[in-house]
Amino acid sequence: MTYAVIDVGGNQIIIEPGKFYDINYIFANPGDVISFKRVLFCSKSGDYHIGTPCLDQIFVKAIVLKHLKGKKIKIFKVKPKKNNRTKKGYRQKLTRIFIQDILDSNL
Numbered sequence: 001m002t003y004a005v006i007d008v009g010g011n012q013i014i015i016e017p018g019k020f021y022d023i024n025y026i027f028a029n030p031g032d033v034i035s036f037k038r039v040l041f042c043s044k045s046g047d048y049h050i051g052t053p054c055l056d057q058i059f060v061k062a063i064v065l066k067h068l069k070g071k072k073i074k075i076f077k078v079k080p081k082k083n084n085r086t087k088k089g090y091r092q093k094l095t096r097i098f099i100q101d102i103l104d105s106n107l
Helices: none
Strands: 003-008 011-015 020-024 033-036 039-044 047-055 058-069 073-079 084-090 093-104
Touching: 003 058, 011 020, 039 058, 039 093
Parallel strands: none
Antiparallel strands: 003 011, 003 039, 020 093, 033 058, 039 047, 058 093, 073 084
8 A cells, every 4th residue: 555644734644646635725726737745754565764854755746626615614702791792704725636646756
């Protein structure tokens, strides 16, 4: 089984080739091929590689599928004895990517 741990936008994500993931919004058009170079850990057919902090030879190739919005978060604040209530909402902008391959630049 091949998988890797990458750092995308301050979040660490465990990824596998052939699957799609929702990450924080990145500035790319749908259909663009992007590569992630901050690979922290990689496992290929029983071989493990651990970066300190990143692996320089390994990168991940992905394609941008679409941009979407996440689940709505409601913020409700109450200040007691002041008759002050505030209700706000927020939706995170996300990008859906499809992982094509985990590549080794030494090959």
